[in-house]
């Protein structure tokens with residue numbers, strides 16, 4: 001049987017011994033029943049842990065019924081993430097967002113490979129603070145609400161851009177901008193634009209060390225998610241209280 005690849009976003013107890021896992025795959029988000037997964041001695045125990053990359057086989061009796069996992073193999077359990085509080089915090093915020101908003105993404109293959117890349121970089125990297133920022137920014141594009149950085153959001157001109165209007169979701173030119181526009185600080189826009197437009201392999205550790213603390217850019221992006229998608233992280237609120 002051909003195995004499918006996926007990243008486990010969520011695992012919840014089901015009946016006495018089983019779990020239902022939510023898995024991000026190149027074809028979208030799937031739910032699977034994992035029999036015996038609550039039993040530590042069961043071989044399925046390891047395939048049913050949140051934040052694990054697996055390969056799996058499954059059966060589904062009918063199209064509409066829950067799929068049942070029949071074979072599994074761990075590809076990556078992100079061991080470096082799990083022993084580092086900051087990395088774990090960011091990875092959990094990432095999978096929470098994916099679990100909540102991932103269904104709205106049509107290009108599921110691109111999204112899967114993007115998540116896979118970011119998690120790998122957080123796992124093995126040393127300069128990992130900005131990966132959650134990069135993830136959230138680039139995911140806006142796949143969610144259909146990407147900020148417009150390179151042209152005027154009102155008329156489309158690429159010249160004479162004067163500032164980023166938050167409630168318009170993009171830059172405005174000197175002809176379209178009105179006095180009531182709220183402009184996001186230019187330094188912040190420069191960082192967000194750079195991270196949004198630069199390909200992941202080009203955002204090297206050397207580049208990352210030159211960036212300022214992520215706090216203000218993260219606040220900007222969180223406000224963006226709230227305003228354009230009505231999304232606020234539940235886990236994020238708890239983590240913020242703990243800090």
Ligand SMILES: [Zn+2]
Pocket residue numbers: 152153154155156157172173174175176177
């Ligand atoms: Zn314009």
